Amino acid sequence: MRNELYAGLRRKITAITLVVSITPLLALGATIYFQFSGMYRDKIKEQIYYRAKTQADGVDLFLKERTAILGAMADTNQFNFIVEEKNLLPIFSIVNQRAGAFVDLGVIDNAGRQSAYVGPYDLAGLNYYQQPWFGEVMTKGIYISDVYTGFRQIPHFIIAVRRQENQLGWILRATIDSDVFGAIVKAAQVGRTGDAYIINSEGIFQTRPRFEGKILERSHLDPSQFGGRTTILERMDKRGKSTLYAGSWLNNDKWLLVISQEVEEEMASFYATRSIEIAIIMAGVLAIVMVTLFTTRTTVNRLRETDGRLDELNAQLVHSDKLAALGKMAAGVAHEINNPLAVILQKTGWMEDLLEDEDLSKSNSYAELKASIAKIEEHVERARKVVHGMLGYVRKMEPRLEDVDINDTIMQTLSLLSNYARINNIEIKTDFAVDLPVIASDQSQLQQVFLNIINNAIDAIRKDGLIWVRTKRDDSWLSVNIEDTGPGIPPDKQKRVFDPFFTTKEPGKGTGLGLWISHSIIEKMGGSISFETDVGKGSTFTIRIPIVVPEKK
Amino acid sequence: MDLFRVLVVDDEKDFLETLVKRLNKRNIETAGVASGEQALEMMKQKLFDVVILDIKMPGGMDGIEALREMKKIQPLAEILLLTGHAAVETSIEGMKLGAFDYLLKPIKLEELLVKLAQAFEKKDSHDQKIRSARIKELIRFPGRVFDQEKP
Ligand SMILES: Nc1ncnc2c1ncn2[C@@H]1O[C@H](COP(=O)(O)OP(=O)(O)OP(=O)(O)O)[C@@H](O)[C@H]1O
Ligand SMILES: [Mg+2]
Ligand SMILES: [Mg+2]
Numbered sequence: 002m003r004n005e006l007y008a009g010l011r012r013k014i015t016a017i018t019l020v021v022s023i024t025p026l027l028a029l030g031a032t033i034y035f036q037f038s039g040m041y042r043d044k045i046k047e048q049i050y051y052r053a054k055t056q057a058d059g060v061d062l063f064l065k066e067r068t069a070i071l072g073a074m075a076d077t078n079q080f081n082f083i084v085e086e087k088n089l090l091p092i093f094s095i096v097n098q099r100a101g102a103f104v105d106l107g108v109i110d111n112a113g114r115q116s117a118y119v120g121p122y123d124l125a126g127l128n129y130y131q132q133p134w135f136g137e138v139m140t141k142g143i144y145i146s147d148v149y150t151g152f153r154q155i156p157h158f159i160i161a162v163r164r165q166e167n168q169l170g171w172i173l174r175a176t177i178d179s180d181v182f183g184a185i186v187k188a189a190q191v192g193r194t195g196d197a198y199i200i201n202s203e204g205i206f207q208t209r210p211r212f213e214g215k216i217l218e219r220s221h222l223d224p225s226q227f228g229g230r231t232t233i234l235e236r237m238d239k240r241g242k243s244t245l246y247a248g249s250w251l252n253n254d255k256w257l258l259v260i261s262q263e264v265e266e267e268m269a270s271f272y273a274t275r276s277i278e279i280a281i282i283m284a285g286v287l288a289i290v291m292v293t294l295f296t297t298r299t300t301v302n303r304l305r306e307t308d309g310r311l312d313e314l315n316a317q318l319v320h321s322d323k324l325a326a327l328g329k330m331a332a333g334v335a336h337e338i339n340n341p342l343a344v345i346l347q348k349t350g351w352m353e354d355l356l357e358d359e360d361l362s363k364s365n366s367y368a369e370l371k372a373s374i375a376k377i378e379e380h381v382e383r384a385r386k387v388v389h390g391m392l393g394y395v396r397k398m399e400p401r402l403e404d405v406d407i408n409d410t411i412m413q414t415l416s417l418l419s420n421y422a423r424i425n426n427i428e429i430k431t432d433f434a435v436d437l438p439v440i441a442s443d444q445s446q447l448q449q450v451f452l453n454i455i456n457n458a459i460d461a462i463r464k465d466g467l468i469w470v471r472t473k474r475d476d477s478w479l480s481v482n483i484e485d486t487g488p489g490i491p492p493d494k495q496k497r498v499f500d501p502f503f504t505t506k507e508p509g510k511g512t513g514l515g516l517w518i519s520h521s522i523i524e525k526m527g528g529s530i531s532f533e534t535d536v537g538k539g540s541t542f543t544i545r546i547p548i549v550v551p552e553k554k
Numbered sequence: 555m556d557l558f559r560v561l562v563v564d565d566e567k568d569f570l571e572t573l574v575k576r577l578n579k580r581n582i583e584t585a586g587v588a589s590g591e592q593a594l595e596m597m598k599q600k601l602f603d604v605v606i607l608d609i610k611m612p613g614g615m616d617g618i619e620a621l622r623e624m625k626k627i628q629p630l631a632e633i634l635l636l637t638g639h640a641a642v643e644t645s646i647e648g649m650k651l652g653a654f655d656y657l658l659k660p661i662k663l664e665e666l667l668v669k670l671a672q673a674f675e676k677k678d679s680h681d682q683k684i685r686s687a688r689i690k691e692l693i694r695f696p697g698r699v700f701d702q703e704k705p
Contacts, residue, residue, distance in 0.1 A: 336610065339638035340566055343660035347572035350663050354579055385660055 003305075011301045018293045023286055030282045034275060038268075045267045046233050049247040049260055054231045056189040056197065057249035057258040063102075063185060064252055067160050067177065068143055070100050075164040075173040083173070084108050084116045093119040102181045104157060109172040111139070120176070122153050138163050138172055145252060148179050148207045148217060156216050158182075158207075179216065183208035186258065194244075194263035199256050200224060207256055222246065224257050235264070331501065335388045342388070346381050349374050390514040404551050405442040407472055407479055408433045414451040415470070418459065425464050429455075432471040437479060441551040446522045450530075453515035454483050454542050460506065461487030461540065474548070478528075481544045489536040498532075519544075558582040558674060559601065563593040563620065564608040564636070573606075576663055582670070590620030597627045604673045606666075609637045609644050609656075618644055621651055630680060632673040636661075 074092055075083075082088050093106040105120020113130025129135045138144040144161045151157065156179040163172050186208045189197035198210040200220045209216045226234060227248035234246040243264045248257045352374055361367055415429060422429055458468050466486040473480055490498060497503045499520045504513030516530075523530050527547045534540040560577060564570045565588050574586035585600070587593045593605070605624060609617035621633055635648045635656035645656045654673045657666070 336638045339659040340569070343638065344566060344568045344572070346660040346662065347569055347576065351572045351576055354576055381660060389658060 003308075007301050007305055010304075011297050014297045014300070015293055018297065019290065022289045022293070026282060026285055026289070030278060034278060037274070038271060041268065041271045042264070045262070045264070046245060046247075049245055049262055050231055050233055052189055052191075053247035053249040053258060053260045056186065056260065057231070057251040060185060060199065060256075060258060061251040063182070064145060064160070067100055067102070067175070068145065068162065070096055071160055071173050071175055072143070072162045075162050075171075080108070080110070080164070080166055080169070080171045084110075086117050086119065089117045089119050096175070102177050104176040104178050107174045109135070109161075109174055111170050116171075124152065127152070134159070134161065135172075138174075139170055145255075147201045147205070147255070150217070156180075179208065183216075187211075189260055192262065192266050194261075194266045196261045197259070199251075199258050201256055202254070213261075220259075222248075222259065224248070227257055338384065338388050342381050342385055346378065349377050349381070387512055387514075390512045390518065402441045402549075402551070403444055404439050405444045405447060406439050407437055407447070407481065407546075410444055410447050411451055411470060411472065411481065414448050414455065417452065418455055422459055422468070425459065425462070427459055427462050427464070427466050427468060429468045429470065432469065434473045437472060437474055438548055439551060440479065440546070441549045442526060442546065446526075447546075450519040450522055450544065451481070451483075453519045454530075454544070457515060458483055458485035458487060458540075458542075460511070461485055463487075477548050479546045479548055481546075482541055483544075484539060484541040486539045489534040489538055489540050490532070491536055495534065499530075558584075558670065559603050560584045560670065561593060561596060561602045561605045562586040563588075563590065563605065565589065566608070573663075580667070590615030590617070590623075593620060594623050594627065597624060597631070601628060602631050603677050604654075604670055605631055605633045606636055606670075607633055607653075609635050609648065618647055618651070621648055621653060625652055630677060630684075632677045634669055634673055 074096060078088070078092065083092065089106060089108065093103070096106065097103050105118065105122065105124070107115050107120070107124065108117040109129055110116045113128050113132070113135050115125055115127045115129065118125040134144050134146055138161045142163045144159075146158045146160075148156050148158045157176050158179060159174055159176050161172050161174040163170050183198075186197050186199055189195075190211055194212075196211040196213060198213075198220075199207040200222065201207055202224050204220045204222055204224050206214055206216050206218055206220055210220070214220055226232075227250070229250070231247065231249040234248070235243055236246060237243050245262050245264055245267075247260045250257055352370075356362065356367065356370060356374075361370075364370075411431070411433075415431070419429070455468065455470070462468070462485055468486075469482070469484040471482040471484070473482075494503075494505070499516050500513075501517040502513040503517075504511035506513075520530050523544055523546065528545045530542065530544050532540055532542045558581075560582050562570055562573055562577075562584060564573075564586070567588060570586045570588060574584045577584035585596060585602075587596055593607070597605075607617055607621060607624075617635070621635075624631065624633060632654040633648075633652070635645060635653045636659060637645060637656060638659040648656060654676065655669060657669060
C-alpha cells in the first residue's frame with residue numbers, strides 16, 4: 002500500500018522532471034537544426050547563383066571581345082585588300098594572337114560567296130546565300146550562331162560581322178571551336194556532382210555537359226522555366242536526390258548558362274554538424290534520464306526513511322503519553338481505593354481489639370472469627386500491595402539525590418535475591434566496570450529497578466540458568482546489562498511488557514507493575530530502559546542512566 | 555515520660571472514629587476531628603505531642619494549609635502526614651514545612667504506633683534540649699525565672 006504510493010510518487014517526479022528538462026532541449030535542438038539548415042541552404046543557393054551570374058558574364062564578355070575584334074578588322078580593311086588570301090592570313094594570325102579560339106576566318110561577298118578563306122578546311126568558294134544567317138548578318142550587322150556541325154562535322158559556331166563599303170556590303174566570318182569555348186564554361190564545374198554548360202533557348206546543349214547528355218542533344222531542362230537574368234530551380238530526380246539549377250541568360254538571351262549542383266553534396270558538412278548536434282542532444286538526454294532516475298530514487302528513499310522514523314517517533318510518543326495518562330489515573334484510583342482499605346483495616350483492627358478484650362475469647366466462634374479477620378487483613382494487604390505498587394514511583398517521584406555507587410547498589414540488590422536464586426539453581430554472575438564514577442541519584446529507586454528486572458530474569462528462567470549482570474560506562478552514560486537464559490519474550494508481547502498490569506504470571510504472583518514502575522523511574526532520571534530478546538535463548542535488559550556528578554560539599 | 559497526646563484529623567468518619575478508639579484503648583490520649591478548621595480550634599485550647607493529618611480532605615481547608623497554621627500555633631508538635639493518594643508534591647512540601655514524616659494509607663496500627671513512638675521521641679528530645687537550655691539560662695540569669703512563660 003505504502004510502497005505503491007512511493008512508486009507512484011517516483012513515477013510522477015521522474016515523468017515531470019524528464020518532460021520539463023528534455024522538452025526544451027529537444028525544442029532547442031530542433032530550432033537550431035531547422036534554422037541552421039535553412040541558412041545553409043540559402044547560402045548554397047546564393048553561391049550557385051553568383052557562380053552562374055559571373056560565369057555568364059564571363060562568357061558574354063568572351064563573345065563580345067571576339068565580335069569586337071572581328072568588327073575592328075572588318076572596319077580597318079577594304080574588301081579589295083582583304084579578299085586577297087595573302088592579306089587575310091596575317092589578319093587571321095593577329096586576331097588569333099589577340100583573342101584566340103578562332104578556328105578559321107573567311108570573307109563573304111554580298112552575293113553570299115566565300116571570296117577568301119583561311120583555315121584548316123577547304124571551304125573557299127562555298128555559297129552561303131541560301132543560309133538563313135546570311136540574310137540576318139546583312140540586315141543586322143552582327144550575328145552569332147548556335148552551335149552546329151555544318152560541312153565539317155565538328156561542333157562549332159560562327160561569329161559574323163558586316164562591313165558597308167560604298168553601298169556594297171561584305172561579311173567577315175569566323176568560326177569558334179566549341180570545345181575551346183566549352184572549356185571556359187567547364188571551369189565552373191565544381192565538386193563531385195557539379196555541372197556547368199550552356200543550352201540555347203530550345204534546350205539544346207551548346208557546350209559539352211559533364212553528366213546530363215552530349216553536345217547538340219536536347220537537355221531535359223526546359224529553358225522557359227528560367228525567368229529573367231539569373232534564376233534558381235530545384236529539381237528532384239527519380240532517386241529522390243534533389244539538385245539545384247542556376248540559370249543565367251547571355252548572348253542577348255539566346256543562350257542559357259546552367260550550373261547544377263546536388264544539394265546533398267553541398268550539405269555534407271552541414272550533415273556532419275547535424276550528426277554532432279544529434280549526438281550531443283542524445284548524450285544530454287541520456288545524462289538527464291540517468292540523473293533524474295538516480296536523484297528521484299534517492300529522494301523517494303530518503304522520504305521513505307523519514308516517514309519511517311516519524312512513524313516510529315509517533316508510536317513512541319503515543320506510548321509515553323499513554324503511560325503518563327495511566328499514571329495520573331492510577332493516582333486517582335489509588336486514593337479512592339486506599340481510603341476504604343484504611344477504614345477496613347481499622348475496623349478489623351478494632352474487631353481484633355475487642356476479641357482480645359471481652360469474654361469472647363471463650364466463645365466457640367472465637368477461633369473462626371480470628372481466622373476470618375486474619376483473612377480479611379491478608380486480602381486488604383494484597384490489594385494494598387497492588388495499589389502501592391502502582392504508586393511506587395509516584396510516591397517518590399522527585400528523586401532524592403545522594404551519592405550512589407552503582408556497583409554497590411547492584412551488589413546490595415543481589416544479596417536480597419541470592420537466596421531465591423540459589424533455591425532455583427540459578428547462577429548470577431557479575432562483570433562490573435571498576436572505574437565507574439559515583440553519581441548523584443536516588444539509591445532506593447535504583448535498587449527498586451534492579452530488583453524488578455533481576456527478579457523478572459529469575460522468574461523467566463524458573464529453574465537452572467544463568468544471569469549476567471554487567472556494568473560499563475560509555476561517555477556520559479552508565480549502562481547496566483541484565484542478561485538471562487530464560488525463554489525470551491514472544492514478539493506479540495514485546496510491545497506490552499512496559500504496560501501497567503501486563504503480566505504473564507499466575508494471579509497473585511505478579512502485578513505486572515514491575516517494568517512499568519522501573520520504566521517511569523528511569524525515565525524521570527533522564528535515562529532509558531530497553532531490551533533485546535531472542536525467543537528460546539533469553540533476554541537482555543539494558544538500563545542507561547546519565548552520569549550526574551554530585552556537587553562538591 | 556509524659557502521656558502521649560495525639561490529635562487525629564481526617565474527613566473519613568469511620569476511619570477517624572475507629573482509630574481514635576483504638577489509640578485510646580492503648581492508653582494514648584487521642585482526640586479526633588474531621589476538618590482542618592476544627593483541628594486548629596482544638597490546638598488553641600490543648601497541647602498535643604503528635605498530630606496525624608490527612609493531607610487530602612475534600613472541601614474546607616487543605617492539609618498543607620492546616621499544617622502551616624498548626625506549626626504557628628504549636629511549633630513543637632510533631633506532625634505525621636497521612637495520605638491515600640501519593641500526592642508527592644504535597645507530601646514533599648509538607649516535609650519542607652516541618653512535618654515529621656508521611657505515611658500511605660492503608661496502614662496497620664502497629665506501624666502507626668512505631669511512627670508515633672519515633673515522633674514522640676523526637677519531640678521529647680526537643681523538649682529536653684529546650685528544658686536544658688532554659689536551665690542553663692536560669693543558671694546564668696537567675697532573675698529571669700520570674701518572667702518565664704508557660705512551657
Ligand atoms: N527477563 C524476562 N524474560 C521474559 N519475560 C519477561 C522478562 N521480564 C519481563 N518479562 C515479561 O514481562 C511481563 C511484565 O513484567 P513486569 O515486571 O512488569 O511484571 P511482573 O514481573 O509480571 O509482575 P511483578 O513485577 O509485579 O512481579 C512479565 O510478566 C513477563 O511476561
Ligand atoms: Mg516483575
Ligand atoms: Mg481523605
